[in-house]
Amino acid sequence: MHLSNDILLAAIEQQLPGVVLSHEESYGMLTLETTREQIIPILEFVKNDANLQVNFLTSLCGIHYPDQPGRELGVVYHLQSMRNNFRFRIKIFFSIDDPIVPTATTVWLAANWMERETYDFYGVLFTGHPNLKRILNVDDLDVFPMRKEYKLEDGTRTDKDDRFFGRDGHEGQLLE
Amino acid sequence: MQVQSYFSGLDTIDGELVTLNLGPTHPATHGIFQNVLKMDGERILDSEQTIGYIHRAFEKLAERRPFYQITTITDRLNYCSSPINNMGWHMTVEKLIGCDVPKRAQYMRVIIMELARIADHLVCNTVIGVDTGALTGFTYMFQERELIYEMFEEVCGARLTTNIGRIGGMERDFTPAFHQKLKSFLKGFPARFDEFTSLLERNRIFIDRTVGAGPIAGERALEYGFTGPNLRAAGVDYDVRVSDPYCSYEDFDFIIPVGERGDTYDRFLVRQEEIRQSLRIIEQAYKNLPIGNYHAEVPDFYLPPKPDVYTKMEALIYHFKIVMGEIPVPKGEVYHCVEGGNGELGFYLVSDGGRQPFRLHFRRPCFIYYQAYPEMIKGSFLSDAILTMSSMNVIAGELDA
Amino acid sequence: MADKSVEMPEGYGGEGFFATSLAQAVGKARANSLWPLPFATSCCGIEFMATMGANYDLSRFGMERLSFSPRQADLLMVMGTIAKKMGPVLKQVYTQMAEPKWVIAVGACASSGGIFDTYSVLQGIDKVIPVDVYVPGCPPRPEQIIDGIMKIQELVRNEPARRRYSAEYQHLMEKYQIG
Numbered sequence: 001m002h003l004s005n006d007i008l009l010a011a012i013e014q015q016l017p018g019v020v021l022s023h024e025e026s027y028g029m030l031t032l033e034t035t036r037e038q039i040i041p042i043l044e045f046v047k048n049d050a051n052l053q054v055n056f057l058t059s060l061c062g063i064h065y066p067d068q069p070g071r072e073l074g075v076v077y078h079l080q081s082m083r084n085n086f087r088f089r090i091k092i093f094f095s096i097d098d099p100i101v102p103t104a105t106t107v108w109l110a111a112n113w114m115e116r117e118t119y120d121f122y123g124v125l126f127t128g129h130p131n132l133k134r135i136l137n138v139d140d141l142d143v144f145p146m147r148k149e150y151k152l153e154d155g156t157r158t159d160k161d162d163r164f165f166g167r168d169g170h171e172g173q174l175l176e
Numbered sequence: 177m178q179v180q181s182y183f184s185g186l187d188t189i190d191g192e193l194v195t196l197n198l199g200p201t202h203p204a205t206h207g208i209f210q211n212v213l214k215m216d217g218e219r220i221l222d223s224e225q226t227i228g229y230i231h232r233a234f235e236k237l238a239e240r241r242p243f244y245q246i247t248t249i250t251d252r253l254n255y256c257s258s259p260i261n262n263m264g265w266h267m268t269v270e271k272l273i274g275c276d277v278p279k280r281a282q283y284m285r286v287i288i289m290e291l292a293r294i295a296d297h298l299v300c301n302t303v304i305g306v307d308t309g310a311l312t313g314f315t316y317m318f319q320e321r322e323l324i325y326e327m328f329e330e331v332c333g334a335r336l337t338t339n340i341g342r343i344g345g346m347e348r349d350f351t352p353a354f355h356q357k358l359k360s361f362l363k364g365f366p367a368r369f370d371e372f373t374s375l376l377e378r379n380r381i382f383i384d385r386t387v388g389a390g391p392i393a394g395e396r397a398l399e400y401g402f403t404g405p406n407l408r409a410a411g412v413d414y415d416v417r418v419s420d421p422y423c424s425y426e427d428f429d430f431i432i433p434v435g436e437r438g439d440t441y442d443r444f445l446v447r448q449e450e451i452r453q454s455l456r457i458i459e460q461a462y463k464n465l466p467i468g469n470y471h472a473e474v475p476d477f478y479l480p481p482k483p484d485v486y487t488k489m490e491a492l493i494y495h496f497k498i499v500m501g502e503i504p505v506p507k508g509e510v511y512h513c514v515e516g517g518n519g520e521l522g523f524y525l526v527s528d529g530g531r532q533p534f535r536l537h538f539r540r541p542c543f544i545y546y547q548a549y550p551e552m553i554k555g556s557f558l559s560d561a562i563l564t565m566s567s568m569n570v571i572a573g574e575l576d577a
Numbered sequence: 578m579a580d581k582s583v584e585m586p587e588g589y590g591g592e593g594f595f596a597t598s599l600a601q602a603v604g605k606a607r608a609n610s611l612w613p614l615p616f617a618t619s620c621c622g623i624e625f626m627a628t629m630g631a632n633y634d635l636s637r638f639g640m641e642r643l644s645f646s647p648r649q650a651d652l653l654m655v656m657g658t659i660a661k662k663m664g665p666v667l668k669q670v671y672t673q674m675a676e677p678k679w680v681i682a683v684g685a686c687a688s689s690g691g692i693f694d695t696y697s698v699l700q701g702i703d704k705v706i707p708v709d710v711y712v713p714g715c716p717p718r719p720e721q722i723i724d725g726i727m728k729i730q731e732l733v734r735n736e737p738a739r740r741r742y743s744a745e746y747q748h749l750m751e752k753y754q755i756g
Contacts, residue, residue, distance in 0.1 A: 027271060027510045055398055058513075059522055059539040078511060078524065078539070082398075082412075085419050089511065110401025113547045121235070136228035136576055137697060138662045145236060145696055152233070152240050154696045159689070200666055201616060203645035208618050208663060229663045230618050233695040248692060255620040299623070318630035325627075335627075336716050337620055573619050576660075 003052065003084040005030040011052055015045050030088040036101045039077070039092050043107045046079065054081040060104065060114035062122035064096075066148045072096035073122055077104070103128040121146035192216065196558075200229050204307055204562045207572030211549075211561075218557050223550045227543075227575055234577040238536040242501030243269055244343065246536065251337040253538060254574040257296035257517040258338045259288045259328065264514035267422055268523040269343045272510045273477065280468035281345035282424040283461045287358070288331065288340060289423075289514075290454040290461075295324045296517030297405075297447040297454075300569040304444055305376055307566045308385045313372045320368060323361050330354040344478040345471025362459060366452075373448060383441060390552040390564025391439040401544040404519025406568055409446045410438030416515040427464075428457045440560075440567040477503055501531035518542050518569055542574040583609060600738040607651070607677075608733040609639040614650035616670065618657030621684035624716040625656050633719035638726055647673040652729060653706075658686035659699045671706045672755055676741045679732065681725050682708045685715045707749055 012020060019038040024031050034042060046054040058078040065072055071093035080087040103126040104111035115126045116135040123144035126132055143150055199210035210226040238246050250261040263285050298321055302314040325335040330353050332340040376382045394411035407414055413434045417425040433449035435442030471478055475494050484491035507529045513522035522539030553561040583605060588597030617625050629635050644650040647670045659667055682702050685691035688711040690700035709732055712725035740746055
């Protein structure tokens with residue numbers, strides 16, 4: 001069956017009306033936005049539907065937009081259907097004060113470590129995850145380093161002087 | 177370590193079980209990751225992984241570096257086949273800025289990427305041999321890798337972490353020395369590779385060691401997010417070069433080798449056949465190498481030639497702007513994937529129009545399929561577990577990023 | 578035919594005997610039969626594999642026998658990035674080695690953190706263990722690694738007999754809180 005952005009959107013609308021908050025096409029790839037309450041029903045639907053056959057969770061990652069109050073943290077799911085050779089992504093956003101998302105490990109086992117990585121980097125708590133603890137950073141790290149407010153460099157290092165690296169604490173910001 | 181408490185409850189019930197710590201420094205793990213195994217004699221009942229011993233914060237680092245400096249970071253993902261990572265990143269940025277690379281540059285990229293794939297698979301297969309006790313194949317095939325390194329050196333100057341190519345094409349055309357080296361490689365490699373094949377492929381001891389070691393079914397592998405040779409050995413013929421062709425791969429004629437049981441022997445054979453197919457692709461690309469420019473005309477992103485920089489004002493300004501990172505990257509988000517040595521290597525790039533990416537996420541195949549390791553070794557012997565790990569080709573740089 | 582024997586140390590020789598200092602004799606023996614422990618973590622580890630291969634051949638220097646057990650190794654070759662998570666493991670491996678032991682930091686990451694000036698990478702292994710030779714490069718070519726090995730050999734050859742018991746060495750160990 002030939003899958004296209006419109007066909008997928010229509011199928012989701014038909015099965016779960018109103019869950020797609022917005023959608024856009026970015027460089028040809030369909031990008032849907034939904035809420036964290038609805039993400040697992042959508043994932044289960046697209047996986048189990050006989051026509052869509054979205055059988056693969058390509059990637060799961062977090063993202064932090066400090067300038068969007070109430071929607072600072074987000075999780076982006078990249079999915080693909082190998083039989084129909086079709087890819088799309090789903091995003092969810094939620095407040096940084098309440099970073100709770102249901103786990104996708106019930107749908108795809110691949111989400112296990114990817115969610116641990118997202119927790120490690122952004123502090124997103126996945127409810128129902130079998131083993132939610134830090135995976136890449138040291139276990140006793142008390143910050144979530146990928147959030148925008150944290151510096152890249154280790155502040156306690158003594159052998160490098162930031163002035164000589166052209167760093168004055170404003171790196172990462174736009175010039176304008 | 178913390179994992180002791182996880183297993184100590186079981187220990188008191190049955191005092192016969194042994195907790196064995198495999199790693200993080202272990203000669204057979206070929207990388208630093210830790211496995212704590214719960215064993216009944218020689219059989220493994222359960223295992224738990226700890227990774228992150230080489231976490232270098234690539235994704236955070238990428239948010240602080242201009243686009244051309246991120247190429248050096250991508251080098252260090254799967255460092256056995258760095259050119260594939262570099263090209264994947266360049267293609268991601270080219271997709272973002274909407275740049276079309278000329279055919280000659282695409283064919284050049286294909287040749288370099290397939291050479292890198294051969295180098296990566298040679299490491300993995302020879303190391304499977306080493307872990308079963310056959311060191312000779314390793315020493316002979318590493319001579320072939322030296323020849324591949326020499327070719328990379330001709331193009332970009334470095335052997336291992338190549339930083340090859342540029343956004344918009346390649347940095348220089350193939351030199352006459354490269355042509356000569358490639359021709360002699362294409363002529364001599366098949367025979368020498370057949371020597372290695374004859375050592376192991378139909379070797380009774382090797383087959384007895386590897387058949388049935390760490391099998392995984394195709395559907396289970398898809399659940400775990402497997403891609404690359406590990407997935408193809410399990411029976412699913414998914415290859416990014418065929419499903420989402422990039423860089424003119426649709427012009428070439430090659431097959432995708434597929435296994436049956438997904439065990440170590442199938443993974444070994446799939447990689448062997450992929451080396452032969454890569455050789456076929458290189459021959460086709462080299463024979464049909466089109467005439468043209470080796471880079472696209474994108475003066476905003478591609479450094480102008482040095483003589484122009486010293487004499488023309490416009491070139492000087494472009495050079496300054498590119499090096500300072502003031503390149504006109506549009507806002508947007510793009511996901512691009514290439515077939516890396518281990519599977520689908522994806523780059524999810526979110527740009528806010530600034531000098532550095534807003535968010536860059538690497539979809540690393542090693543990280544995703546290593547999750548399945550406890551399931552693959554459950555119930556097998558320790559020596560099979562070692563073989564399974566080396567046949568999965570887990571590269572620590574790509575695992576931890 | 579080229580003379581491949583090792584240079585004679587300074588001493589006094591005669592018919593059937595040769596007198597030299599114990600340190601010199603032992604130093605020569607040690608230098609040409611070091612047992613390295615390849616602590617290969619990342620990309621530099623692959624260049625080390627190429628150095629051990631037939632083209633660059635590290636076994637010419639007597640290093641044919643790699644030891645993965647620290648109890649049996651003389652030379653700790655740290656090749657690759659050491660993250661903060663790995664630091665205690667590295668220190669433990671170093672502590673388990675028996676005296677005399679030498680450390681070579683291969684690559685920019687082991688020497689100073691390299692290009693990874695990040696929160697999770699140790700900015701040089703000399704933050705946790707004392708280092709004898711640093712080999713810069715990212716990754717260093719096999720010839721550079723061999724150059725570093727030859728410098729280690731020079732250190733080994735000329736080491737005073739009582740160096741490991743000297744106050745200076747004890748002070749160094751205390752600075753790193755080892756033993």
